[in-house]
Amino acid sequence: MIYYTYYSYEPFGRGYIGSRGCECNPVEDNYFGSYGDKTFNPSCKIILTEHPTREEAVEAEVKLHEFYQVDTNPHFANRAKQTSSSFSFCSQGERIGEGNPCFGKVRVTNGKNERVVYENDIPSGWWKGRSRNPKEYATTKSITYTRGRMYDDFLKDVSKDESILSLPIRKLAEVYQTSHTSIRRWKKSL
16 A cells, blocks of 8 residues: 555646545546535646655645645635644634534434534424434334335245344345345344
8 A cells, every 4th residue: 555645736726735545556546635625626636745654644744734724725625734633624723622613512403403502502302413303213114115125025034934044144145135234234123
């Protein structure tokens, strides 16, 4: 595995600095970055440095991000600076910890609407999470709908012969043309 830092860019436009690991020659790697900006469309890439370990590549990326202040520099599509283990969203540090506008807040829902509130201010009838009601996660109807025809076949076969459940999970996954993780979930639903 070869680890490297790169600069991908639009000709006469903005750029993006990142790091990556690949099995191929970095020059031949068609990866341009994990940018979230939909208006950024890079077509060129320059390999800046190559490294034997992921840690060294990330360290080089951190230094480049710090030098170019990619989180605030309008030339870059980067929305944050890489740190040694995560991302930092502002060069001045005001969005870190208690300075972050979402510090202490959680997403809550009542099943129809969502909002963000302070954790100790969750209204009655609301719960942490997204709009889907937790009571709907595993109803018989939702399980059958999301698991499809192969799940129905599995249920029929088990009702005929419960010894099927003693077969190895990977063998069942092969027979029912699904993942072993799905088979585990199916077995738990019985």
